[in-house]
Amino acid sequence: MSRKQTIFVTWFPLYHGLAFIKNILAAFYDGKVDLKNKINVSGLVQEEMEQVFYKKTFGFMFDRVYIITPTDEVFFQITSGTFKFIRRRLEGDEIINNSDFADIWYYIFENLEKNNMQQHIDYVKENYPDKVQEFIKLYWRVINYLGPSQQEYWLKNYSNLPKEYKDRFEFIKAKDLKPEERNDYEKVLKLTAKCVEKITQKHKNARFVINTGLQTPQFTIAWFLLANAGKLPKDTRLIEAYDIKNSRPDHKFQKFYIKEYPGDLISGLSEKISLYVEPKTKVRKIANLKFQTFLNQGFAILLLGERGTGKSHIVNKYAHNKNLNLVAANCASFIDSHIAESELFGYEKGAFTGASREHKGLIEQADGGILFLDEIHTLPKDMQFKLMRAFATDEENRMTIRRLGSTKEKKITLKALILATNKTIDELRDLLLPDFYDRIVQLVVDLPPLRRTPEEIIPAFMEIWQQLRFELLGYPFPDNDKALLNWVKSLPLFGNYRDLQRIAMNYKAYLEFSDELKKLLPYKNALEYTKEQFRKYMLNAEASQRQNQYFSTSKTPQQMITEFKRDLANWAIEIFGSAQKAVKHFDRLGEKITKETLYNWRNAKVD
Secondary structure (H helix, E strand, O other): OOOOOEEEEEEOOOOOOHHHHHHHHHHHHOOOOOOOOOOEEEEEOHHHHHHHHHHOOOOOOOOEEEEEEOOHHHHHHHOOOOOOOHHHHHHOOHHHHHOOOHHHHHHHHHHOOOOOHHHHHHHHHHHOHHHHHHHHHHHHHOHHHOOHHHHHHHHHHOOOOOHHHHOOEEEEEOOOOOHHHOOOHHHHHHHHHHHHHHHHHHOOOOEEEEEOOOOOHHHHHHHHHHHHOOOOOOOOEEEEEEEOOOOOOOOOOOOEEEEEEOOOOHHHHHHHOOOOOOOOOHHHHHHHHHHHHHOOOOOOEEEEOOOOOOHHHHHHHHHHHOOOOEEEEEHHHOOOHHHHHHHHHEEOOOOOOOOOOOEEOHHHHOOOOEEEEEOHHHOOHHHHHHHHHHHOOOOOOOEEEOOEOOOOOEEEOOOEEEEEEOOOHHHHHHHOOHHHHHHHOOEEEEOOOHHHOHHHHHHHHHHHHHHOOOOOOOOOOOOOOHHHHHHHHHOOOOOOHHHHHHHHHHHHHHHHOOHHHHHHOOOOOHHHHHHHHHHHHHHHHHHHHHOOOOOOOOOOHHHHHHHHHHHHHHHHHHHHOOHHHHHHHHHHOOOOOOHHHHHHHHHOOOO
C-alpha cells in the first residue's frame, strides 16, 4: 500500500515573501511542528528557522508545495510603495547594517533596477567577488520587497532549500486576477476554488495542510468559506502563520507563530452574518432610525424583539461601521451570581479560590466602546442591584465599578450601553427589580418580527442566500421556484431570520445530495425535503413561542387580533397543505370559513 502524500498549499504571502513560507516549512522540517498533534507553536525565531536547512541533512518535507501566485503587476498594486521606503527598511535591519558591506545594499537598491535579483548578484560578483557568497546568504532578508517572479527565481536558484525540496515546489499563476479585483471577495473565492480543484485532482487521496495567514482578508476568508462549504478535501488542516508584532522591539524580523484552526470556523459565525436588507416597511424603518438616533443620546438603549429578529446584528453592524470596540455577553451564560459578578466587574488576584491572576471584567474591557448585554432578563436579582449602581453615571457620564477583591474604584466611559431581551415589556417588568427596570428602560427600540413585515421576507431570504455564499458555490438563488417562495411567505417564522437561514441551508443541502441518496429519500424535490425538515425540527419547536407573543400593552386590540388571525391562517394552510383542505377541515367541525377569508387573514397588514 502506497504512502499517503501530504500537500502544503498557500496563496503567495504578499507582504512577508517566500522567505517566510520557507521558515514555516523549516518548522515542520525541524520537528517544532508535528502533524501528529494539533498545531499550536509560538515564539519561533525567523533567523533560527533560516538556519535549519543549513544544519539538517534530513527532516519532514511535504510531498508537494503549491504557491498560488498573483502577477507582479497585482503584487505591486497591493503592496504599493514596496520600494518607497527601502532605505529606511534597510537601516532597520541590524544584520545588514552590521555586515562589512552594508553600503553595497544601499547602492544596489538606490542605483540598480530594484526588482532584479540577478542584476544585484552580478554587480556584487563583478565588483566585490569576495563578498558574493555572504551577499547571497543574506538576500533572504530583502527578498519580500521583490515581485513574485523574482522571489520564485530566488527560491529555486539561491535559497538554502535542499534541491530535493526545491523540486517539490509548484507555482500556480493566478493570471485571471486583475489588479482592480484584488479586493473582490467573490473573485478571489472563485479563483481560489478553481486552483483547489486543479490541485486536488492531482492528489485525490492526499492529506492537505493549507496556510490561511500572511494574506489580505479576501484571500484568508476564501479558505474558510471553502472549508465550511465542504469544498476542501476531507481532513484538510487549516493553519495560520503570522509574526508576533512587537515581540522583538527595534528588530526587523519578529518572532512568529503557527496555529491550527477548525475548518468549520465560519459556521460558528453564521449568527453574525449580515441579515438586513434596506428596510421596506414603515415599522422596520422606524426601528432602524430610532436606534441610530438613540445612539447619540448617552443613555442605555433597550432592544426588544423575538429571537432571530437581529438584535445582535444591529449592534455588531453599528460597532463595525464606527470601528468601535464591542464587548458582548449573553447573561444567560452566567450560571450564578458569583460568575456574573466576576465576569462583569472582574477580580484581583487572590480575590477567591482559583483567582490565580487578575482579570479585567467585561465592563472594564468595554471602556471607550460598546457594552452589549443580551438576555438581560436572566440576570439574578442581586446582580441587577449591583449593575443598577454601576450604571449610574456622574456628571461626566462615567460609570464607577470595583473589581472583586479590590478597594479601588475605576471610572469607565462607554460610547453606548445596549441591552437586549426576547421578552415583552410586560414580562420584563415582572422579571426585573423595579429600580433596575427603570434604569434600563430609558430608550427602547422594538424590532418587529417578520410576521409584521411580510414585504421584508423574500428580500431577506435572498440576502441570506447570498450571505451564506451559496451563489459563489454554484447554487443561484431559487427565484424560479415560485412554490418555495410562496411557502416561505406563508410561514409564521417564529424564529424570524434564523428560520430563513435554516430553510436556505436545508434547500441547498438537498441540491448537493447524490443521486443515490435522492433515490433513497421519499421526497420528489428540494422543496418537499425542506418542508419536511421544517415541520419536524423547526415548526413544532417554535410553536411554544406563540402563547404570549400576541399580547402586549404596546399594541392595540385590533393589532393583536390581526396578528392572531394571520398566524391562524398561516398555520392552517401549512398543516393541511392548502387553504382548500383547511376550509374542508373547519367545515367538518361546523365552522364555515371561506378560502378568501383565510387569504385575507394571511395577507392582512399590521400598522
